[in-house]
Amino acid sequence: DIQAIFNGDEHVYKLLCFSFDMEKLRNAKEEITHHPKLSQTSSGKHIIEILPAGSGKGRALTELASLYGIEKQDIYAIGDSPNDFSMFEAAGNRIAMGNAIDELKEKSTYITKSNDENGVAYFINRLLDNGQ
Template sequence: MCKLFVTDADGSLLDSNNKISEANINAINELREKGVIYTIATGRMFSSILPYALELRVNAPVICFNGALIKDIYTKKVYYYNPIQPDDAIEVIDVLKSSGYQVNLYIDDKLVVEEMNERVEWYLSFNTVEVDAVGDLAECIKNTGKGTAKIYAIGDIKNPAPVDPEVYDKLSKIVSVSTSGGGHLELNAKGVSKGNALKTLANMYNIKRELVAAVGDNLNDLSMIEYAGFGIAMANAPELVKIKADFVTKSNNEDGIAFAINRIFAKQQIMAV
């Protein structure tokens, strides 16, 4: 049985055009009608995922910034928030800039960058969010005294390359590091992950992990796929994610979420016979 169903957004719920298919919408509507709690767990900021969450009428708070924030889309109540603290953020920024990354910060649900450039424009092509270009990011943090919900480090968008192991090692001593494809890095405070956020959400509703299903397509989804009683990988996921999952559904361009939902309830009906 499934009582809580959670999906990643990019590469899972959303197709390559950043749209939710009619089949996925219908399947999620049926899910809620069966009394299942449904929401989204994403690396995106709250304002970026909000239109999709409203379209799907999620009936639980959304998980944003890879688990750093749990927030209700209707009341705007924050249930959990664990940002990267200022001193750690400044240290990470230094490592990333010296390694050639474009650094995105997320402060007060705004995208904060040093300047507008090609990589920022690339990011904004699939994220409609408010942007502040503030100059030196470390100075911005020192002046405001605020941490950042997440740091997104954008690599070379024209010639994606694997993450340098030495850079990864330096960063992982300060923050939690995950990847979302393309050689880009997603950095959070230590202990922050989609899996831990999903556990927090399940506990809020007194739902055992055996009754939780989670779907994702990338390494930053791995923790919630492993936490869930029924972990689902998209067909477009890396092999490691598929290996760790209980089930591999179709791709994000083939209504993979709808296919997974139908599989779960078909299985439940068989078990009920």
């Protein structure tokens, strides 16, 4: 019973829900949208990630940058899925994988190769070669 988890005393960092039933996923997303203590994202078409409100990759990146005194323009974030939107908001340099969803590509400052083509390594090597 998922309500028992939400109402219990145990600290839950993340719930990952997976289903091929798109109607169930839509209904779950709708219900979570109205829960004041929760936020949601996704790392794939059939996945919902349920997190505490205000958490996520973007918040983690912002807090790490603050801790180490890194300015936004010096932050590079690489992603491919909806769960990377908050991270892109926190970064001055937003790199979308070649296989990323279109909405993430639209928010990117650079599009690298796909994950099947070692896009992260490709971008890092390109960055190092340019001496940035």
